[in-house]
Amino acid sequence: xxxxxxxxxxxxxxxxxxxxxxxxxxxxxxxxxxxxxxxxxxxxxxxxxxxxxxxxxxxxxxxxxxxxxxxxxxxxxxxxxxxxxxxxxxxxxxxxxxxxxxxxxxxxxxxxxxxxxxxxxxxxxxxxxxxxxxxxxxxxxxxxxxxxxxxxxxxxxxxxxxxxxxxxxxxxxxxxxxxxxxxxxxxxxxxxxxxxxxxxxxxxxxxxxxxxxxxxxxxxxxxxxxxxxxxxxxxxxxxxxxxxxxxxxxxxxxxxxxxxxxxxxxxxxxxxxxxxxxxxxxxxxxxxxxxxxxxxxxxxxxxxxxxxxxxxxxxxxxxxxxxxxxxxxxxxxxxxxxxxxxxxxxxxxxxxxxxxxxxxxxxxxxxxxxxxxxxxxxxxxxxxxxxxxxxxxxxxxxxxxxxxxxxxxxxxxxxxxxxxxxxxxxxxxxxxxxxxxxxxxxxxxxxxxxxxxxxxxxxxxxxxxxxxx
Amino acid sequence: xxxxxxxxxxxxxxxxxxxxxxxxxxxxxxxxxxxxxxxxxxxxxxxxxxxxxxxxxxxxxxxxxxxxxxxxxxxxxxxxxxxxxxxxxxxxxxxxxxxxxxxxxxxxxxxxxxxxxxxxxxxxxxxxxxxxxxxxxxxxxxxxxxxxxxxxxxxxxxxxxxxxxxxxxxxxxxxxxxxxxxxxxxxxxxxxxxxxxxxxxxxxxxxxxxxxxxxxxxxxxxxxxxxxxxxxxxxxxxxxxxxxxxxxxxxxxxxxxxxxxxxxxxxxxxxxxxxxxxxxxxxxxxxxxxxxxxxxxxxxxxxxxxxxxxxxxxxxxxxxxxxxxxxxxxxxxxxxxxxxxxxxxxxxxxxxxxxxxxxxxxxxxxxxxxxxxxxxxxxxxxxxxxxxxxxxxxxxxxxxxxxxxxxxxxxxxxxxxxxxxxxxxxxxxxxxxxxxxxxxxxxxxxxxxxxxx
Numbered sequence: 001x002x003x004x005x006x007x008x009x010x011x012x013x014x015x016x017x018x019x020x021x022x023x024x025x026x027x028x029x030x031x032x033x034x035x036x037x038x039x040x041x042x043x044x045x046x047x048x049x050x051x052x053x054x055x056x057x058x059x060x061x062x063x064x065x066x067x068x069x070x071x072x073x074x075x076x077x078x079x080x081x082x083x084x085x086x087x088x089x090x091x092x093x094x095x096x097x098x099x100x101x102x103x104x105x106x107x108x109x110x111x112x113x114x115x116x117x118x119x120x121x122x123x124x125x126x127x128x129x130x131x132x133x134x135x136x137x138x139x140x141x142x143x144x145x146x147x148x149x150x151x152x153x154x155x156x157x158x159x160x161x162x163x164x165x166x167x168x169x170x171x172x173x174x175x176x177x178x179x180x181x182x183x184x185x186x187x188x189x190x191x192x193x194x195x196x197x198x199x200x201x202x203x204x205x206x207x208x209x210x211x212x213x214x215x216x217x218x219x220x221x222x223x224x225x226x227x228x229x230x231x232x233x234x235x236x237x238x239x240x241x242x243x244x245x246x247x248x249x250x251x252x253x254x255x256x257x258x259x260x261x262x263x264x265x266x267x268x269x270x271x272x273x274x275x276x277x278x279x280x281x282x283x284x285x286x287x288x289x290x291x292x293x294x295x296x297x298x299x300x301x302x303x304x305x306x307x308x309x310x311x312x313x314x315x316x317x318x319x320x321x322x323x324x325x326x327x328x329x330x331x332x333x334x335x336x337x338x339x340x341x342x343x344x345x346x347x348x349x350x351x352x353x354x355x356x357x358x359x360x361x362x363x364x365x366x367x368x369x370x371x372x373x374x375x376x377x378x379x380x381x382x383x384x385x386x387x388x389x390x391x392x393x394x395x396x397x398x399x400x401x402x403x404x405x406x407x408x409x410x411x412x413x414x415x416x417x418x419x420x421x422x423x424x425x426x427x428x429x430x431x432x433x434x435x436x437x438x439x440x441x442x443x444x445x446x447x448x449x450x451x452x453x454x455x456x457x458x459x460x461x462x463x464x465x466x467x468x469x
Numbered sequence: 470x471x472x473x474x475x476x477x478x479x480x481x482x483x484x485x486x487x488x489x490x491x492x493x494x495x496x497x498x499x500x501x502x503x504x505x506x507x508x509x510x511x512x513x514x515x516x517x518x519x520x521x522x523x524x525x526x527x528x529x530x531x532x533x534x535x536x537x538x539x540x541x542x543x544x545x546x547x548x549x550x551x552x553x554x555x556x557x558x559x560x561x562x563x564x565x566x567x568x569x570x571x572x573x574x575x576x577x578x579x580x581x582x583x584x585x586x587x588x589x590x591x592x593x594x595x596x597x598x599x600x601x602x603x604x605x606x607x608x609x610x611x612x613x614x615x616x617x618x619x620x621x622x623x624x625x626x627x628x629x630x631x632x633x634x635x636x637x638x639x640x641x642x643x644x645x646x647x648x649x650x651x652x653x654x655x656x657x658x659x660x661x662x663x664x665x666x667x668x669x670x671x672x673x674x675x676x677x678x679x680x681x682x683x684x685x686x687x688x689x690x691x692x693x694x695x696x697x698x699x700x701x702x703x704x705x706x707x708x709x710x711x712x713x714x715x716x717x718x719x720x721x722x723x724x725x726x727x728x729x730x731x732x733x734x735x736x737x738x739x740x741x742x743x744x745x746x747x748x749x750x751x752x753x754x755x756x757x758x759x760x761x762x763x764x765x766x767x768x769x770x771x772x773x774x775x776x777x778x779x780x781x782x783x784x785x786x787x788x789x790x791x792x793x794x795x796x797x798x799x800x801x802x803x804x805x806x807x808x809x810x811x812x813x814x815x816x817x818x819x820x821x822x823x824x825x826x827x828x829x830x831x832x833x834x835x836x837x838x839x840x841x842x843x844x845x846x847x848x849x850x851x852x853x854x855x856x857x858x859x860x861x862x863x864x865x866x867x868x869x870x871x872x873x874x875x876x877x878x879x880x881x882x883x884x885x886x887x888x889x890x891x892x893x894x895x896x897x898x899x900x901x902x903x904x905x906x907x908x909x910x911x912x913x914x915x916x917x918x919x920x921x922x
Contacts, residue, residue: 070527366866368841383856386823392851398866401838405867411853411860 153189
């Protein structure tokens with residue numbers, strides 16, 4: 001077992017952008033996956049017996065399920081070359097000052113300190129496989145909000161944890177959910193008490209930094225009756241020469257009359273396989289909103305889901321995908337109507353540029369008995385180059401006649417008239433193009449917190465540079 | 470190899486592993502031109518190699534073939550090519566009745582259990598070079614019409630099993646050839662009646678038109694309700710020349726007890742205009758797999774379908790609008806209504822190849838659910854690899870409009886009648902696109918009697 005192995009040993013110095021900090025992991029499991037690795041992870045985390053059993057059961061399920069053959073190309077993903085567990089720190093950090101300089105430096109490059117200063121209230125910043133920094137604003141603590149690392153959640157709130165863990169996404173859900181269930185490490189445990197209204201979003205930053213390192217974060221969020229909150233997860237990682245792999249599981253329980261919004265802006269480096277299962281169980285009269293932005297990674301397969309299990313529940317998925325050279329964004333959303341008078345909406349906007357490919361894949365399922373349900377799905381795809389590709393694969397399965405379901409999708413390129421008009425107003429072609437693209441994503445961008453919207457716009461502008469001519 | 474019979478026997482003998490196969494034995498009994506027999510033999514080999522598709526494949530996810538046992542069906546004896554040609558008066562009653570109102574057709578054929586009992590082609594058209602004959606006769610007399618066309622369709626892997634069975638077990642087929650510049654003024658109408666269960670009926674249609682030719686093809690599938698199941702396989706290959714206008718209509722109104730599988734490949738040349746309509750009303754299970762290949766710039770393809778399912782009927786529609794050339798246009802409108810415990814599946818794909826710029830492609834699927842226990846699944850897909858395109862698709866699932874129902878009921882109609890009228894109106898958007906009035910009326914009658922109007 002390679003204790004105290006450093007990143008130098010991994011040859012990261014060869015990394016061409018030299019965007020590497022010298023961290024010193026305390027513990028690193030060996031490459032590949034086995035029962036031994038799973039036992040080590042569990043032992044290292046000093047977990048209760050039931051969790052070890054759960055992990056081992058999940059490992060068997062993972063081994064028994066075939067690799068998916070639909071969606072993106074997973075043929076170059078070699079799970080034997082991945083570290084399933086690395087822990088850079090021994091303990092949680094309570095304040096920014098206690099975070100080691102090396103790690104701060106990485107965050108600095110990512111612009112996180114600014115975010116911290118402006119609105120960041122509680123931060124679970126995941127550096128490698130675990131939380132290293134975690135602070136919670138005082139007034140929230142007073143309101144009884146729990147925002148802990150998943151490991152601490154298990155230790156501090158064992159009953160609440162066990163009551164909800166894996167109830168929304170059981171290990172057998174899919175191969176990668178099973179994998180995550182076996183080796184999960186890091187992530188957040190969030191509990192919003194009854195009636196609590198949290199105005200400032202809870203934010204967590206994720207970051208992967210060791211080559212060939214898997215990251216299997218697991219997040220559980222419980223929004224108790226009548227509560228309101230917004231959780232933001234953003235990822236970014238520097239580029240490596242070999243593949244990287246991220247496979248998270250996010251479970252959310254939105255209880256009666258609660259409103260919850262979960263925002264992800266994923267900007268993994270372009271060698272990342274990002275295979276994530278995100279699902280919310282939405283109870284009576286509750287509302288769940290997924291805001292899902294996919295900009296980075298080599299391949300992302302992610303379909304945030306709402307299971308509308310209580311009467312009058314509402315689910316919403318807003319998805320934005322940006323695929324540029326070598327990228328495949330296979331994203332979308334799922335809404336499953338189980339209870340009567342449930343409503344849902346999926347809005348997807350995708351942009352494909354260069355050799356990028358963006359695919360919308362979604363499910364709208366209405367079970368018999370979900371009377372008076374309504375669902376509407378809209379997908380718009382923008383193609384910027386003749387080498388780019390877009391696909392739309394919606395599944396609509398309706399077993400209830402008293403339901404109203406609609407799906408629409410359009411594909412277009414940036415209109416020459418639009419460009420001509422803007423250029424006649426004095427904009428350069430590049431600026432005009434960026435403006436059209438910004439307008440295209442506007443319905444989603446305006447739902448983002450301001451600094452995210454600005455970031456997104458800046459990114460689009462950067463990506464548009466040199467896109468014309 | 471000159472002797473076709475020997476070839477067939479050899480084929481049967483080399484098929485180890487299918488000993489005792491009724492279908493393999495069928496291949497040994499055949500006496501037909503070697504080229505056709507060779508195709509059958511190859512198809513049979515493919516059939517025995519391929520597994521039956523299961524619900525694990527995306528293409529068959531919603532249609533279960535596990536209880537389909539082709540071996541339990543006895544193939545109908547293949548046509549000889551030497552057809553009977555009875556007058557309408559000498560036909561069995563049900564076939565004669567079907568011919569009513571068809572006097573004005575440019576050509577008509579009636580097949581009963583695969584055998585042609587009646588065939589007529591307007592002599593003026595025959596003089597201008599139009600060929601309307603069974604495949605086997607064309608293979609003997611005009612083999613050049615089949616060369617590089619018959620069975621050449623690029624059938625997708627998940628359809629190949631049934632396609633191979635179709636080719637190997639072919640009962641009979643019709644070839645229509647319309648030379649350059651010839652306009653067939655009235656529809657060509659083929660009636661295919663099946664009266665026996667426990668049988669396998671496989672029919673093929675090869676439509677070939679020259680440049681600037683024009684024709685409307687109508688085929689109807691009929692049977693009484695059958696106690697023991699009939700397996701019906703049908704194939705269509707349409708090669709439309711540059712600038713041609715071709716309408717293809719299929720009306721499937723089998724009785725119960727029939728499983729019908731239809732694979733249709735339509736190929737459009739430069740500036741060709743195609744339109745196809747599939748109406749499914751009958752059978753226990755019907756699956757259509759329809760592909761429009763837009764291979765010529767400026768071509769147009771309209772793809773239409775209607776279905777009404779009741780009882781436990783299951784209809785499955787697969788479509789592909791394949792844009793391989795620039796400046797082409799395709800428009801798909803599939804509408805279905807379901808009641809009782811009926812199920813329907815629509816799975817459509819618009820594929821725009823790289824370089825197929827200035828494509829206009831549309832796809833719409835609308836479903837009406839009229840009862841508590843019916844199920845509709847719709848999967849409208851797009852795969853776009855060209856950027857200068859206009860593509861959109863839409864799918865809806867819903868009920869008849871309560872306001873409209875209320876209005877009709879306030880005029881004294883019962884709820885049931887009002888609902889049926891609204892379903893009829895729902896279908897009319899498609900029916901009004903049928904170009905020939907006589908055919909349109911026939912479709913309206915068939916639909917009206919199915920939904921009980």
